[in-house]
Amino acid sequence: MLKVGIIGKTNAGKTTFFNAVTMLNAEISNYPFTTKTPTYGVGYLKTACVCRELGVKDTPKNSTCIDGWRFIPVEVIDLPGLIKGASEGAGLGIQFISIAAQADVLLHVVDASGSIDSNGKICEPGLGSPLADYYDIEEEIIKWYTKNLVENAEKVSRLIDAKSMPLGKALFEILSGIKVTEKNIADALSRTKLSGVEFGEWEDEDFRAFASEIRYLSKPTIIVANKMDMPVSERNFKGLQDTFGEAFVVPVSADVELVLRRAEKLGLISYIPGEEIFKIKDASMLSAKQKWALDYVRGRMLDKWLRTGVDLAMSAAIFKLMRMNVIYPVEDAKKYSDSKGNVLPDAYMLPHGSTPLDLAKAVHTHLADGFLYAIDATSGFRLPNDYTLRDRDVISIVTARKKPKA
Ligand SMILES: Nc1nc2c(ncn2[C@@H]2O[C@H](COP(=O)(O)OP(=O)(O)OP(=O)(O)O)[C@@H](O)[C@H]2O)c(=O)[nH]1
Ligand SMILES: [Mg+2]
Structure with missing residues (x-):
């Protein structure tokens, strides 16, 4: 399962975002460092299912289909908050960055309303700076990557000297555990022009420059501009977009999404995550407080920003940054089903550029071992x-091997 890590300054709203995505109830509060250990949960990524265009009623197994939307599970990790100086032990320190480093993609949550001061304490909205917060936290992360590299420098030297390993391979040996690919390493070496420098000659700033490239290349990141339900957030949001580009900054209100998902769970409204609208089932069932909350949701978020942004941030991270495609493997190409008759049972996420054999490997080793060819089930x-597999392909793999008995 793909792993999405939620990082950011304390009090930015990471746990609120996590709870909205996973509908778990981890502790939320306006005290700094409420979250003390990482929390793992399962969130869902929304994508238009192929069932509608194929005109079939599906029976999903590894995912869920609601009203023609396929929800694919991904692992979401809520991390304790960071503050400036974390690498010197401020707040809870940087001990949990190693867990963020295990993620495939990161969501960096910032408080766009500027309601937290530089130490992470709640302050008057507008006084805090999400841009400064972002840079503070990224600085701590880059320091962690640099430290990790420096601590392993001797090992890299040994691999180069004793095993005559090329530099890229030796670096890969120590970095592959934090989801760094050989291509990331080659790109980072080339961008920093360090490929031509003897590893033994690397200076402190070379380690830092290389670590910084590795952090961005290996861990694509979406900036979640949170608390957009507060009017004061708009100015900071524009500043973030101007600095980092529209594609990388998503306007979000995690709190509003949480309100909607909870109301949906209580049966008060019908709401599909990511939609621009919700429907109140029976207005007479709502308490005054619930009615106020739903009016707030509509007035402060949906009418202005069209959606809560939680789902959009997840999609942007996985579909836009990671360039994942959703592929539907089926056994029976005519019925679009598995051997038990389940129609469009599974949806797999594979990176752009994957081939039918990559799909076979992702589904089961017996399919990959005996792989002969693949059929496009729709044609x-x-x-x-x-x-090259395309998003929403429905694929049947033909194999020489029999399926092992379950
Ligand atoms: N207005 C508004 N407040 C929010 C939103 N999201 C979170 N908050 C509030 O921000 C405060 C901090 O939220 P948390 O989710 O606990 O923040 P965190 O980033 O997990 O904090 P730590 O675990 O301490 O690092 C709480 O008072 C939340 O209710 C939002 O979208 N809008
Ligand atoms: Mg938290």
């Missing part, structure tokens, strides 16, 4: 083995 055509 019935046999696909070339170097075919």
